Amino acid sequence: MTTTLTKTDRQNTVRRERRAPRPATVRRNWLGGLAGWLWLVVVAVPLYWALITSFKAQSTYYASNPLVPSGDPTLDNYRLVLEADFVGYFVNSVVVTLGAVVPAVAFSFMAAYAIVRGGRTRYLRAVNGLFLMGLAIPLQATVIPVYLIIIKLHLYDSLLALILPSIAFAIPLSVLVLANFIRDVPKELFDSMRVDGATEWGTLWRLAAPLTRPAITTVTIFNALTIWNGFLLPLILTQSPGMRTLPLALWTFQGENGVNVPAVLAAVVLTTLPILILYAFGRRQLLSGLTAGFGK
Numbered sequence: 001m002t003t004t005l006t007k008t009d010r011q012n013t014v015r016r017e018r019r020a021p022r023p024a025t026v027r028r029n030w031l032g033g034l035a036g037w038l039w040l041v042v043v044a045v046p047l048y049w050a051l052i053t054s055f056k057a058q059s060t061y062y063a064s065n066p067l068v069p070s071g072d073p074t075l076d077n078y079r080l081v082l083e084a085d086f087v088g089y090f091v092n093s094v095v096v097t098l099g100a101v102v103p104a105v106a107f108s109f110m111a112a113y114a115i116v117r118g119g120r121t122r123y124l125r126a127v128n129g130l131f132l133m134g135l136a137i138p139l140q141a142t143v144i145p146v147y148l149i150i151i152k153l154h155l156y157d158s159l160l161a162l163i164l165p166s167i168a169f170a171i172p173l174s175v176l177v178l179a180n181f182i183r184d185v186p187k188e189l190f191d192s193m194r195v196d197g198a199t200e201w202g203t204l205w206r207l208a209a210p211l212t213r214p215a216i217t218t219v220t221i222f223n224a225l226t227i228w229n230g231f232l233l234p235l236i237l238t239q240s241p242g243m244r245t246l247p248l249a250l251w252t253f254q255g256e257n258g259v260n261v262p263a264v265l266a267a268v269v270l271t272t273l274p275i276l277i278l279y280a281f282g283r284r285q286l287l288s289g290l291t292a293g294f295g296k
Contacts, residue, residue, distance in 0.1 A: 045067075048067075049066060049067060050265045050268055050269060051265075051269060052067075052068075052069045052070065053066065053261065053262055053265045054077055054078070054262055054265040054266040054268075054269050055069070055070055055073035055074060055075070055077070055262075056070040056073070056074070056077075056262050057070070057072075057074050057076065057262065058077075058260055058261070058262050058263070061261055061262055077260075077262045077263045077265075077266035078266045078270070080260075080263050080266070081263060081266050081267045081270060084249075085241070085249075086246075086249070086267065086270065088242065089244050089245060089246050089248075089249040090246060090270075092159060092243065092244065092245050092246075093228055093245040093246045093271075094274075095159055095163075096159055096162045096163055096166065096227060096230075096245060097224050097227045097228050099159070099160075099163040100162075100163045100166035100167045100170060100223070100227050101170070101220055101223045101224050101227060103167055104166070104167045104170035104171055104174060104223060105170075105174060105216060105219055105220050107167075107171060108170075108171050108174035108175045108178055108219065109174075109178050109204075109208075109209070109212075109216060110204065111127070111131070111171070111175050112174075112175050112178035112179035112182055113178075113182055113204050113208055115127065115128045115175070115179050116179055116182040116183050117182075117200070128175075128179075131171065131172045131175045131176065132172070132176065133172075134168075134169075134171065134172030135172045135173060135176065139169055139232060139233075140232070143232065143236055146165050146233075146236075146237075147236055147237065150164075150165075150237055156237060156238075156239075157237070157238050157239045157240055157243055158238075158243065159243060161237040161238065162230075162233050162234060162237055162238065162245070165233055165237075166227045166230065166233065170223040170226070170227070173219070173222075174219040174223065177215055177218065177219050178212060178215050178216070178219065180215075181211075181212040181214075181215035182208055182212055185207070185208060185211050185212070189207060189211075190203060190207065193206070193207055221278060221279065224275075224278060225275055228246075228274070228275060229247055230245070230247065231247040231248060234247065234248040235248055246267070246271045247271070249267070250264055250267055250268070
């Protein structure tokens with residue numbers, strides 16, 4: 001009897017061992033981790049250098065180690081930047097960015113909704129193809145036509161001359177991203193809204209807008225970053241100092257015989273702060289918008 005029980009216990013133990021899930025082996029990606037740390041260094045070192053250099057005096061900049069913080073930091077560079085009409089340039093950049101991003105995102109969202117909901121019509125298919133063609137045309141290839149159009153409209157050397165082309169170049173990519181997100185909304189939700197008596201306008205803002213909020217935030221931040229850092233359009237379409245934006249205003253600190261590097265980097269730090277604040281508030285929505293398509 002004792003022998004029989006012992007054999008039975010051994011068989012049960014073997015069966016349990018077979019059924020028990022084996023712990024998953026963790027495979028460490030050392031090459032990927034090393035590449036990630038190297039990329040972090042590549043990105044962090046220029047930011048660190050720009051920050052510490054903005055607190056150095058111009059007279060001691062070339063005589064000091066560029067990667068060592070100054071023993072006697074100064075705020076003279078930031079004071080010089082603020083006294084060089086930085087506030088006016090900042091206001092111009094804000095006006096151009098908001099004046100271009102808000103209409104571009106609103107129009108792109110409505111166009112994307114119309115393309116998805118009524119994409120079977122020949123007219124909307126042609127419009128969608130026109131937007132896709134806009135992605136293949138770089139900004140540099142249209143500088144001369146845009147310049148001539150702005151001259152004909154008597155808008156040269158004005159903020160509106162920067163806003164209108166920025167809207168045009170922000171629409172194609174925004175329509176593509178928003179249309180892909182609206183397609184992921186179940187069709188049954190649109191049908192239920194129509195059964196409840198909602199109009200297309202109500203469905204657009206009450207159903208499609210809340211469900212595609214990550215995509216709207218993504219294209220808003222992307223377009224704002226692109227327009228805020230734009231240099232070519234302000235250089236071509238403006239002339240007077242009062243119409244300069246922040247990227248173009250960095251030329252103010254370039255003299256005939258040299259460049260005030262600490263002052264330029266102080267202006268760069270002040271120019272970057274609004275983008276960092278915008279990213280801090282929209283970080284979650286931006287990341288969810290960028291990664292939503294990979295989880296389907």
